[in-house]
Amino acid sequence: MQLEFDFNKGKHVVVSLSGGMDSSTLLLKALNEYETVTALSFDYGQKHRVELERAQSLVNYLNENGHKITYQQIKLDGLVDLLDSALVEGGEDVPEGHYAEDNMKATVVPNRNKIFASITQAVALSVANKTKENTDIALGIHAGDHAIYPDCRQEFRDADDVAFRMGNWDHELVGYWTPYLEGDKFTILQDGEVLCEKLGIDFNEVYSRTNTSYKPMQYNGVWYSDYKSASSVERVEAFIKLGRPDPVEYADEAGPVDYETARIYVEQVLSEYEKEQLTK
Numbered sequence: 001m002q003l004e005f006d007f008n009k010g011k012h013v014v015v016s017l018s019g020g021m022d023s024s025t026l027l028l029k030a031l032n033e034y035e036t037v038t039a040l041s042f043d044y045g046q047k048h049r050v051e052l053e054r055a056q057s058l059v060n061y062l063n064e065n066g067h068k069i070t071y072q073q074i075k076l077d078g079l080v081d082l083l084d085s086a087l088v089e090g091g092e093d094v095p096e097g098h099y100a101e102d103n104m105k106a107t108v109v110p111n112r113n114k115i116f117a118s119i120t121q122a123v124a125l126s127v128a129n130k131t132k133e134n135t136d137i138a139l140g141i142h143a144g145d146h147a148i149y150p151d152c153r154q155e156f157r158d159a160d161d162v163a164f165r166m167g168n169w170d171h172e173l174v175g176y177w178t179p180y181l182e183g184d185k186f187t188i189l190q191d192g193e194v195l196c197e198k199l200g201i202d203f204n205e206v207y208s209r210t211n212t213s214y215k216p217m218q219y220n221g222v223w224y225s226d227y228k229s230a231s232s233v234e235r236v237e238a239f240i241k242l243g244r245p246d247p248v249e250y251a252d253e254a255g256p257v258d259y260e261t262a263r264i265y266v267e268q269v270l271s272e273y274e275k276e277q278l279t280k
Helices: 021-033 050-064 102-107 112-131 154-166 185-199 203-207 230-242 259-279
Strands: 012-016 036-043 070-075 135-138 174-177 217-219 222-224 250-252 255-257
Touching (some): 012 021, 021 036, 021 185, 021 203, 036 050, 036 112, 050 070, 050 203, 112 154, 112 174, 154 174, 185 203, 217 250
Parallel strands (some): 012 135, 036 070, 135 174
Antiparallel strands (some): 250 255
16 A cells, blocks of 8 residues: 655646656656656666667657656666676677566566666755745556565665655655556556647657667667567557557567567467466
8 A cells, every 4th residue: 555645736846767667658648747857767788678768759749749857877887897797888788578477587686666666756856946836756656566576566666765764854745656556557557548648749759769679680780679578578568559550670590570470479478378377
C-alpha cells in the first residue's frame, strides 16, 4: 500500500527519462500536467546506449513543437566496470524469451532505480528550494516489471521515499509521482496515444524516438531494435493490443526486417508461454 504524506502535487516535476517507451510516455504526461518539466537521463555503460540518442531526439522534437523541457544527460563514469548485469558493457549476453521468465533476472542492474531516484530527488529538491514551490519526481515504473525488478515495486518506492525524507531538510516540498505503477506497457501506450492528441504531436514521431530493445543492432550506421529480447517482446505485444504498427525499425542477425516479422515472432513467443503456463 502506498504511504500517505501531507503533500500537494507540485507545480514542477523532474522526470527520470531512460529513452524507453514507458518513461517517454511519462514525459508526455508530465508536460500535460505540470507547469515546468526537467528530464534526466543516465549513462551507466548500458549496452543499449542508443536509448540516450533517442531521448535527446524526443526532447528536441518536443521543444520544437512548443513543449519546453530542461534536459540533462548524466554520465556515471567508472560504474560500468563494477556492475554485474547482462545489460552493461562487458556483461553476459542479454537473454531472449518472455519477459516473465526467471532468466530475465540477468537483466537486473543492481540498485539501478535507487541510484537514479537519488539523483532525481536531489535535483527535485534543488528546484523546490529555488522556486519555493512543490516539486515531484516522476518514475515510469509499471506492473509488468514487478516480478523481475524489485526496485519497481511499491514497497521499494515507499521505503526509498522514507529514506529521502529522513536525510533531507525541506523534504516536504518534494513528492513522487508514479502514474503507471499499476499499469503495463499496453496501458502506458494507450495513454500515450491520448496524450499525443492532447499535446498536438504525432504519435509515430514520438515513438520512433524511443528504444525499448536491450539488444539493439546497427546496420550501415542505423540503429535497429531487436524483437527477441524480453523488453522488445513486451513492447511489440503492447502495439499488437493497440492495433497499430510500431514505428521503430526492427532487425535480427540477418539484417533489417519489417514490423510484420517482429509481430509474428512475438505472437509465437506469447502463445508458447501461455501453453507452458497451462502445463504447470
